[in-house]
Structure formats: C-alpha cells, structure tokens
Amino acid sequence: MESDKPRPRRRRWLRIFGAVVAFGVLALGISVWYLLTNLTELARWAVHRAIPAAVVEIENVHFDGVSSLVVEKFVLRDRASNDEVLRLDRGDVVFSFDAIWRNQLNEIRLVNPIIRVNPGIGNLFPVSDKKGAAGKPWSFLRIVCDYGEIRYSGNTEHSPAVSLKFAMDWRDFGDPVAAANPLELTIWDVQATVAGTAEPFLVLDVVRLTASPDSISKRSTVDSVSISSGRLTVGPALEKIFSGPPDADSKVALPALKIGKLDIANVAVRLDDNRPEIADITFRLNTTFQDIPIANMADAVGDLPQSVEVNDLEIMSPHDPFAKVLTLRSVIVRFHLGGLLRRELDAVEIDRPTVYVGEDLFWYMEDMSKRFGTSGTKPSGGWTIRKLNVQAGSLVIASSGRANYGLPLNFRATASDVELDNLASLQIETVFEIPGANYEFESYQLALSTRDGELRFAYPPEKGEKNLVGKIFINRIVWRQYEASKSWVSATFDAKGINGAFGGEAYGGYVGGGFSFFFDAASPWIGWLSGEKVSLRKLTDIISPQNFRMTGPIDFRLQMDAFGKNFERIKGDFKVRGGGKMKISKLDDLLARVPDTWSALKSSSTRIAVETLRDFDYTSARGNLWFVREQGVVELRLQGPLGSRNFDLVLHADESKEGRWKSIR
Amino acid sequence: MEKHSIMLLLSCLLAGCTTPTVNLSTSEPIKVNIDMRLDVYQHSQAGSKKPTTPSVVALDPESARRNRMADIQQFKNSLLVGEGRDGLLVLIEKNTPGEYGDYVRKTLSAENDDRMALMKSASERDKISLPDVQRKQAELWQNRSFKNEWIEVAKPEGSWVWVQKE
Numbered sequence: 001m002e003s004d005k006p007r008p009r010r011r012r013w014l015r016i017f018g019a020v021v022a023f024g025v026l027a028l029g030i031s032v033w034y035l036l037t038n039l040t041e042l043a044r045w046a047v048h049r050a051i052p053a054a055v056v057e058i059e060n061v062h063f064d065g066v067s068s069l070v071v072e073k074f075v076l077r078d079r080a081s082n083d084e085v086l087r088l089d090r091g092d093v094v095f096s097f098d099a100i101w102r103n104q105l106n107e108i109r110l111v112n113p114i115i116r117v118n119p120g121i122g123n124l125f126p127v128s129d130k131k132g133a134a135g136k137p138w139s140f141l142r143i144v145c146d147y148g149e150i151r152y153s154g155n156t157e158h159s160p161a162v163s164l165k166f167a168m169d170w171r172d173f174g175d176p177v178a179a180a181n182p183l184e185l186t187i188w189d190v191q192a193t194v195a196g197t198a199e200p201f202l203v204l205d206v207v208r209l210t211a212s213p214d215s216i217s218k219r220s221t222v223d224s225v226s227i228s229s230g231r232l233t234v235g236p237a238l239e240k241i242f243s244g245p246p247d248a249d250s251k252v253a254l255p256a257l258k259i260g261k262l263d264i265a266n267v268a269v270r271l272d273d274n275r276p277e278i279a280d281i282t283f284r285l286n287t288t289f290q291d292i293p294i295a296n297m298a299d300a301v302g303d304l305p306q307s308v309e310v311n312d313l314e315i316m317s318p319h320d321p322f323a324k325v326l327t328l329r330s331v332i333v334r335f336h337l338g339g340l341l342r343r344e345l346d347a348v349e350i351d352r353p354t355v356y357v358g359e360d361l362f363w364y365m366e367d368m369s370k371r372f373g374t375s376g377t378k379p380s381g382g383w384t385i386r387k388l389n390v391q392a393g394s395l396v397i398a399s400s401g402r403a404n405y406g407l408p409l410n411f412r413a414t415a416s417d418v419e420l421d422n423l424a425s426l427q428i429e430t431v432f433e434i435p436g437a438n439y440e441f442e443s444y445q446l447a448l449s450t451r452d453g454e455l456r457f458a459y460p461p462e463k464g465e466k467n468l469v470g471k472i473f474i475n476r477i478v479w480r481q482y483e484a485s486k487s488w489v490s491a492t493f494d495a496k497g498i499n500g501a502f503g504g505e506a507y508g509g510y511v512g513g514g515f516s517f518f519f520d521a522a523s524p525w526i527g528w529l530s531g532e533k534v535s536l537r538k539l540t541d542i543i544s545p546q547n548f549r550m551t552g553p554i555d556f557r558l559q560m561d562a563f564g565k566n567f568e569r570i571k572g573d574f575k576v577r578g579g580g581k582m583k584i585s586k587l588d589d590l591l592a593r594v595p596d597t598w599s600a601l602k603s604s605s606t607r608i609a610v611e612t613l614r615d616f617d618y619t620s621a622r623g624n625l626w627f628v629r630e631q632g633v634v635e636l637r638l639q640g641p642l643g644s645r646n647f648d649l650v651l652h653a654d655e656s657k658e659g660r661w662k663s664i665r
Numbered sequence: 666m667e668k669h670s671i672m673l674l675l676s677c678l679l680a681g682c683t684t685p686t687v688n689l690s691t692s693e694p695i696k697v698n699i700d701m702r703l704d705v706y707q708h709s710q711a712g713s714k715k716p717t718t719p720s721v722v723a724l725d726p727e728s729a730r731r732n733r734m735a736d737i738q739q740f741k742n743s744l745l746v747g748e749g750r751d752g753l754l755v756l757i758e759k760n761t762p763g764e765y766g767d768y769v770r771k772t773l774s775a776e777n778d779d780r781m782a783l784m785k786s787a788s789e790r791d792k793i794s795l796p797d798v799q800r801k802q803a804e805l806w807q808n809r810s811f812k813n814e815w816i817e818v819a820k821p822e823g824s825w826v827w828v829q830k831e
Contacts, residue, residue: 516808518805518808524805524808524809526808526809559811559812561809561811568734568809569734569738569811571738571742571811612697612699613699613701626738626742628734628735628737628738629731629734630707631707631735632735632738641694641696642694642695642696642697643696643697643698643699644698644699645698645699645701646698646699646700646701647701647702647703648700648701648702648703649702649703649705650702650703650704650705651705651707652704652705652706652707653707654706654707654708655706655708658732659732659733659735659736660736660739660765660768660772661735661736661738661739662735
C-alpha cells in the first residue's frame with residue numbers, strides 16, 4: 001500500500017519544475033510583453049548597435065497581425081554632420097516563424113524610401129571583418145518597393161548631383177537556388193545637375209536594369225541596362241564637370257562592374273550654347289554597347305561618333321524677320337560628345353547654302369561681331385571644325401531684303417581646323433572656291449566660261465570688314481557679238497551695296513571697268529568702262545560690219561548710270577592713238593546707185609564728194625558722247641593731212657523739237 | 666616761094682606745137698574739211714505716239730523729268746548745275762546770261778518741283794520724314810553723278826562744300 005503514494009522527493013521536484021516553468025513562461029510573457037510594448041526603442045537600440053555612426057529616428061514599430069512587422073517614419077542621420085541619409089515612410093516585414101527558422105523573410109515592402117547618398121556615406125556603415133560569422137545568409141522571398149527615391153549630392157562643385165526614382169519587385173532574393181534568376185530595377189526621372197545651373201543637364205525618362213545575383217557576384221556584370229528616352233544637354237554644365245580636377249572619391253566609389261548590354265534609345269542630345277542668338281542643335285542618340293565597364297561608360301559614350309543632319313535651316317535678319325540672310329539646304333554635323341565638350345566638331349558638311357547678300361546680311365554680321373567681339377581676334381570659347389566641306393553654295397543679291405537676284409555661280413570650300421565663333425556669323429577665315437564652269441544665259445545673250453574663283457567673307461580679316469569679296473577668273477566671255485578673254489571679275493559686297501571691278505583682254509587691248517550697285521528697291525547702279533589700245537578696226541567690224549570702219553588703237557572711257565536693266569545715262573570720251581583710217585563702206589551702196597543717166601560731170605563730182613566723205617586718213621581722232629535714255633549726242637573729231645571730218649550724231653527719242661540741247665550745236 | 670614759106674612755117678608750127686599743158690596739181694594736197702550733223706529720229710510706233718505737247722506740267726513728275734533729262738544732262742556737262750545735299754538741283758553758274766540763262770533757271774525750277782513732288786510721295790508712302798527722304802535721295806543722286814559733275818558734300822567739321830566728283 002505504501003507503494004501507491006508518490007514519493008515526497010519526486011513530488012517536490014515536480015513542484016519546483018512547475019514553478020520554474022511558470023516563472024519561465026511568466027518571464028517570457030513579460031519579455032514578450034516588454035518587447036511588444038517597446039518595439040520602437042528596441043529598434044532604435046538595434047540600429048544604433050549596428051550603425052554606431054548614425055542617429056536613428058523611428059516614430060513607431062509595431063506588429064500588424066502576427067506575421068507582419070511595421071516600421072513607420074524611419075530616419076537615419078549621420079551623427080557627425082546630422083545629414084539625413086535615409087528616410088522611410090513605412091517598411092513592412094512579413095515573416096513566418098518557420099521561414100525565420102530557415103533565415104528567410106517572406107516579404108520586405110518599402111514605402112516611399114528616400115535614400116540620400118552623400119559623400120562619405122560609406123564611412124557610416126562599419127565594414128564587417130568577421131567573414132562568414134553571420135552563418136547562413138538571409139534570403140527574401142520578395143522585396144517590394146513601388147516608389148523610392150535616391151538623391152546623390154556631388155562632393156565638389158564639379159560633381160553632378162543626381163536624383164532618381166526607382167521601383168522593384170524582386171523574388172527569391174538571396175536564395176542560392178534562384179541566384180541565376182534575373183532581377184529588375186526600374187528607374188525613372190533621373191536628373192543630374194551641377195551646382196550653379198538651374199536646369200538638369202541630364203534627364204533620363206526610364207532606365208531598366210536587369211541583373212541576376214549570380215552575374216553580379218560571379219562575373220561582376222549587370223546583364224543589361226536599357227535607357228529609354230531622355231535628354232542630355234552638352235553645354236556649360238558638362239564642361240564644368242569635365243573641367244574640374246579628377247574626383248578621386250568618385251573613382252573609388254565606381255564599382256568595378258561592367259554592363260553586358262547597354263541600350264540607349266531616343267535620348268535627345270542638345271548642343272547648348274549660352275549665347276541666346278545661337279540656335280541649339282538637338283539630335284537623337286540611339287546606340288548599343290556591349291560589355292562596357294561602368295567606369296568607362298562616359299568615355300565610351302563620349303567617343304561614340306555621331307552625326308546630325310539639319311535640313312532647310314534659315315537664318316533671318318536681326319532687323320527684319322522676313323529677310324533671309326542665309327539658308328542651308330542641308331547641314332551634316334559629325335562629332336563625338338567628348339569633342340563637343342572641347343567645342344570641337346569632327347566635320348561639318350554644308351550642302352547648297354545660299355547667302356543672301358544685302359544690307360541684312362551685313363547688319364547681321366555686324367550684330368554678331370558686336371555681340372561676340374570677334375573682329376580681329378580669336379574668340380574665347382569658339383568652336384573648331386576639324387574638317388569643313390561646303391558644296392554647291394550660291395549667292396543671291398537681296399536688294400532691300402525683298403528683290404532677289406541669283407548670281408550665276410556656285411562656291412564650295414574644303415578646309416581643316418577651321419576656327420569660328422559661330423557658323424551663322426560667317427566669320428570664316430576660309431577661302432571659298434568658285435569652281436570653273438560654263439554658263440549660258442540666252443535671255444541676256446551672255447555666255448561665259450569661268451576658270452576658277454574665290455569667295456571670302458570679312459576680307460581682309462585684319463581690318464574686321466563686314467563684307468563679302470568674290471573674284472572670278474574667266475577664260476572667255478561673250479556678250480552679244482562682243483568677246484573678251486583672260487578676264488576677271490571682282491566684287492565686294494557690303495552693307496551699302498556691291499562694288500565691283502573687272503578686266504580682260506579684248507580686241508588686242510585691255511578693257512577694264514567697275515560698278516557700284518546700291519541696295520535700294522529700284523536697284524540703282526553706276527558703272528564705268530575703259531579700254532586701252534583696243535583695236536578700233538575689230539571693234540567697228542563688230543559694231544557695224546561692212547558699213548563703217550575705223551582703224552587704230554583706241555583708248556576710251558565710259559560712265560553709266562542705270563536702274564536695273566535700264567541705262568539712264570551714259571557719258572564717255574575716246575581717243576585713237578597714232579591715227580588710222582576711216583572708211584564708210586555704206587557709201588559704196590550710194591555710189592553704186594548713181595544713175596547712169598547723170599552727166600559725166602554730175603556723176604564724177606558726186607563720186608568725188610562721196611569718196612571724199614567715205615575715205616579719210618587721220619592722224620588724230622577723238623570724240624565724246626552722252627546719252628540720256630534713248631537720246632543723246634556722239635561727237636567725232638578727225639584730223640588728217642587732207643583736212644578734218646567733224647561728225648555730230650544726234651539721237652532723238654522722238655520727233656519732238658522740245659529740248660534746248662538739240663539746238664545747241 | 667612765099668607760099669611755100671608760109672606752108673613750111675605752118676608745118677613747123679603744127680609739128681612743134683602740142684596741146685597746151687594745164688597743171689591741175691597743187692604744191693599742197695587739197696584739204697577738205699567736213700562738218701556734218703546727222704540727226705537720227707526714233708519714230709514712235711503707231712498707236713503709241715508720245716505726247717509732244719510743250720505743256721510739261723500736264724505730265725506726271727516722273728514723265729516730265731524723263732523728258733527734260735537730256736537738258737539737265739547738258740547743264741551738268743556744262744557745269745551749270747550740281748546735285749545738292751537736299752536731293753535738289755542747284756544752279757552753280759548763276760550768271761548764265763540771256764535767254765539760255767532763263768531757260769536753265771526755268772528748267773531747273775521745274776525739275777526741282779518734280780523731284781520734290783516725288784520725294785513727298787515717297788515720304789508718305791514709306792512713312793519716312795521728308796528730310797530723311799531728301800537726305801537719302803541726295804546721297805543716291807551724288808553716288809550716281811558722273812566724274813567732274815558738281816556735288817555738294819559735307820566737310821568733316823560739318824559744313825558743306827561744292828566739289829567736282831572725282
């Protein structure tokens with residue numbers, strides 16, 4: 001019977017055990033209760049332990065159900081500078097106990113995290129020297145962030161500040177089994193600015209990064225980066241970045257990663273110029289790189305050859321929005337971005353430019369010169385064109401910016417290392433070649449064969465002239481029945497008009513002249529023509545073949561005053577050197593028509609009189625002429641051993657007797 | 666015998682006598698001086714006969730100016746008139762006597778009336794003040810003047826002087 005009773009010792013142990021268990025449960029309960037009621041403090045303590053250089057602010061940490069931990073208003077600051085490093089509106093950690101047992105969390109959801117990356121942020125987080133001490137790494141079935149921001153402020157005034165927004169939804173992150181699965185990070189609204197500039201120089205609309213943990217850990221490679229649309233401004237901001245000292249920190253910070261495939265699509269690159277008159281040039285960047293190191297990405301993009309074609313570019317007068325000064329049918333600019341930062345263009349190919357020569361062109365050149373002070377000196381910050389090629393250029397005389405007359409010539413140019421302030425100002429120290437060609441203008445009864453020529457802007461350059469100077473050499477020129485060879489025409493175009501000169505061999509002598517064309521709606525111009533030792537025989541044979549001939553070398557001078565195609569006034573004089581012969585062959589017809597019925601005396605005297613008039617040897621011949629429109633006077637004075645011949649040829653516009661000038665003689 | 670003597674004398678005379686020489690040559694070549702004026706008229710085409718009326722005032726200023734251009738040119742050739750700084754012609758040789766002097770003055774006055782009418786018209790059309798139009802026209806006239814014609818130009822100190830265009 002005694003054996004049925006529990007032994008007292010055993011019973012006592014049971015009581016002790018029960019009490020311990022109860023105490024343990026109570027302690028656990030108290031601990032759990034304490035933890036649950038002081039989660040926020042606990043979190044702060046934990047973060048402080050993990051990141052002693054940081055100050056943490058957490059508004060609230062609480063459980064949302066039994067398997068979800070919520071962190072609200074999490075802010076991490078640098079203890080030294082008090083700069084905010086990380087701000088998180090809310091973070092959800094979803095877990096299960098069996099997963100935790102496997103070092104795994106079900107889900108981490110970040111709500112509106114704002115990560116501020118400052119210089120020296122790396123010092124904030126201690127580097128663990130206990131490799132492998134953590135044991136089995138944690139994995140996450142899902143990491144979600146619908147909207148986050150990263151803001152990086154440059155560490156020097158030459159460093160860009162970058163802000164971006166990101167989102168991700170990563171599955172099985174950290175799971176070795178799924179390490180080969182690609183993870184995607186979507187970034188948008190990337191903006192990069194430089195201190196002192198208001199506008200971002202880089203805006204990327206969407207960037208998608210794809211990488212698997214394996215490719216990053218084993219091959220140091222981000223599988224692909226795809227940039228879709230954006231804007232890059234090549235201008236002062238980029239120049240500031242690249243003009244700064246090498247950024248040692250940033251070089252260290254750049255990871256030794258490479259990008260397997262970098263796709264850049266539809267990124268507008270704008271060549272910016274801080275001068276308001278210079279039109280920006282924008283082009284689209286579409287390219288793909290393979291296996292490009294991130295550290296070399298800027299260089300690779302910078303070395304990428306690019307070309308931009310601009311069609312039908314029109315530059316208008318600064319004073320008249322309807323007056324063109326320059327049109328460019330096609331401009332192909334070849335460059336690379338790195339060169340642009342040095343204001344270098346690899347090549348500029350200009351096809352079919354038309355220069356509208358008129359007041360507006362020179363006003364424009366003057367305007368440009370005043371704004372940029374380019375005359376005579378190399379402009380600071382000017383552009384350099386490594387190779388300039390101009391094809392099929394043409395000149396149009398733009399009188400008063402309205403009436404346009406195309407000149408029958410083309411020009412072209414090829415030059416290397418051309419320095420220019422800007423293309424539109426035409427301050428190009430380049431000689432434009434006018435290639436030889438054959439021209440025929442039937443309506444003007446004009447044909448000419450040119451050998452070559454040249455065209456210069458702002459010539460001579462040392463004088464800072466605002467002009468355009470052209471010179472053409474002509475092998476042969478035929479106007480109506482007149483002909484000249486070995487000729488040249490030079491014209492200087494400036495704000496007041498066109499001043500020209502020409503010369504050439506003609507009829508055994510030399511003929512030269514000039515003209516001044518004034519920019520005016522009515523197109524007035526004046527001209528002058530002179531000749532030396534011109535064969536009068538050849539000339540009269542052309543002017544009046546078989547009717548009238550004079551011989552001897554003639555010197556002459558003519559002045560003309562005209563509007564458009566109409567001569568208003570002509571005045572001139574001439575003199576024959578050394579004498580010659582005059583023969584009015586037309587009078588032979590008169591002699592042939594002397595009636596046979598006339599008496600011998602009458603016939604002979606008539607014949608003598610006519611022959612006396614017909615033939616005359618002179619030792620001196622001179623004269624002058626003037627015409628006003630269709631009327632005027634030609635005086636011819638001949639002196640010879642057999643007398644003199646004085647002819648006054650009076651041309652009347654009509655039968656009117658009006659005008660005292662008609663009765664002067 | 667006497668008869669034979671006479672016959673012999675006649676024979677000798679006839680035999681020794683030839684046609685008397687008339688010398689038409691001169692010690693100096695004959696000089697012939699010819700002064701000839703040749704008037705060439707441009708006849709009006711049928712149906713477009715130009716008005717020959719002396720009433721120039723009836724014409725528009727442009728046409729009237731065109732009709733007297735030759736006279737004006739003659740005055741300029743004779744250095745009687747010059748292009749002034751106000752776009753008008755100025756009589757340089759004021760002492761031209763007689764009827765021709767009157768004609769010069771009368772023609773000049775008519776020319777200036779027409780020029781002024783045209784410049785006023787341009788002023789209203791282009792909305793430019795008349796003095797500006799006159800200054801611009803004077804510059805154009807002087808640019809278009811021939812060598813040796815009188816023009817009135819500004820001196821550096823601001824005064825004006827008449828010079829013959831070079």
